[in-house]
Amino acid sequence: MMDPYTSAQDVMRCDLCETAVVQMHCDTCHVNLCKACVGENISTGKSKDHKVVKFQDRQSTPLYPMCKYHNKERCEMFCKQCDIPVCVSCVALNQHLGHELSKILQLLDEKKDMIIKERNELNDTIYPTYQDFASDVQNRMSQLEKEYGDLSTDITKHGEDWHREIDKLVKKLKAEVDEMKNKQLQTLQKHLGEINKTMSDIKEEINSMETVTDTNDLSKLFSVISNVHTYRNLPHKILPSLPKFNPGKIQGEELSKLFGSLSSSSLTSDKHGYSMKTTQKSPEAGSSPPVKQLLDEPETVTTINTGYGYLYSVACLSDEEIWTNGYDKTMKLYSINQGSLLKSITTMSGNISWNIAVTKSGDLVYTDYDDRTVNIVKNEKIEEVIRLKNWRPKGVCSTSSGDLLVIMDSIEVKQTKVVRYSGSTEKQSIQFDDKGKPLYSHSSLYYRYITENKNLDICVSDDRANALVVVNQAGKLRFRYTGQTPAPKNKPFSPRGITADSQSHILTANINNKCVHIINQDGQFLRCIDCGLSYPWGLCTDSNDNLFVAQLRNKQVKKIKYLQ
Incomplete structure (x- = not known):
């Protein structure tokens, strides 16, 4: 809700009677007054010195600070050694004896000029510089996100390369296992064939002997030639020797060295890394170069x-x-x-x-x-x-x-x-x-x-x-x-x-x-x-x-x- 006394829908009204149009202003009490209420404001006794001015001239009277040590005393002096405002009582009581005192109004324009100068420096130089710093940090953060992403991608790709190489190595070793197995199986298969052939010959000779033993025909008996002595020489026993898989020991630190490692990251602070914005054309020149057309x-x-x-x-x-x-x-x-x-x-x-x-x-x-x-x-x-x-x-x-x-x-x-x-x-x-x-x-x-x-x-x-x-x-x-x-x-x-x-x-x-x-x-x-x-x-x-x-x-x- 708008204030009916200060909104654009109505004129300013007196703060005391709240009906008449404002014409005056008390810089001491900070109240808006009509002419009829000026006397009432002065008679209130709240202040010894009322500064009543035309409304359009309000705040033209300096508002002195009040003394911290002496009640209702205005500080119209300033002690440069203590860097504080002082009142007449402070001076009278020799609380600042031997100190350099100045009228506070003499410092007013100087203080305003200093504030304006510092405000301009903040507004025109320091704040834009910090804007550039913020932009620089934002860019670094964006770049950091991207580069750390690239780093993770590189590690993943390296891991995939390792997996491919390991898969190749596993395939190669398994092929060697199959080749060794097949060679030994072929040797054993050949040996089995030779044993089966001997067993067939022995069986045939047994049958022949059984036939002869049932006859009294001496010529047949003496015609039998036994190969028992040959069969007594048993074949060599072939014992296959399996290869052994000797897995390399997976040592965490050694594996890390083989795979690769990260160098340490750091955040350093360089107090000379930033520079204040300047209007100079060149950082090396004390003045601008001569203008050439x-x-x-x-x-x-x-x-x-x-x-x-x-x-x-x-x-x-x-x-x-x-x-x-x-x-x-x-x-x-x-x-x-x-x-x-x-x-x-x-x-x-x-x-x-x-x-x-x-x-x-x-x-x-x-x-x-x-x-x-x-x-x-x-x-x-x-x-x-x-x-x-x-x-x-x-x-x-x-x-x-x-x-x-x-x-x-x-x-x-x-x-x-x-x-x-x-x-x-x-x-x-x-x-x-x-x-x-x-x-x-x-x-x-x-x-x-x-x-x-x-x-x-x-x-x-x-x-x-x-x-x-x-x-x-x-x-x-x-x-x-x-x-x-x-x-x-x-x-x-x-x-x-x-x-x-x-x-x-x-x-x-x-x-x-x-x-x-x-x-x-x-x-x-x-x-x-x-x-x-x-x-x-x-x-x-x-x-x-x-x-x-x-x-x-x-x-x-x-x-x-x-x-x-």
């Missing part, structure tokens, strides 16, 4: 011929040298100014490298899709940094913190995710949005490239989805860019290589329209770079924001100036 007409500075069958990627080692890779097992380092080949590195497996990047320390990193590895080249020696079991790496980039970001497909090509590594240690996995849906499409036939923007966003070109997928540092989706190409370049958006510049622009090669899109850090299309590009594929930028474009079919890298 886009040129009206981008211009080609130089062109470098690489000689690959197909040219895939380009990565800046410095402002003078670039690494390239293509349809070849070698990765080549070129001089930008001279266009000359400086060095070649052959992949460790002999496979084609899928993508390349350069670390902060100047080492070359490449992904080997077929070998399921990420490798680093240090002093012309290749080291395997990451070996994947059920995933195949595609795009790779080195971050401002020195981590590696790798986008990868599962072996059965049903999942795609981005993983952050510090060395060979997995730090973060990004795969699903807040609703548990995949962030990235999956297919072995499509291309994936990745870069980190200067605002620490993680940007992926997802060719199958015809989109750029951009998430923040915590892995929370910020936006998807699906292309905005002005006519006549209006073929479907098909992104390939991706890079970023000092202005936090995101640049991606659009293979269908043979141009490079530039969008801002929030996904707004800015312009296309054409410059007569032929099948632009890989991209990178140097420290001066020059763009390098690896062109797939003509095997050339173009250096393009597009910022003032």
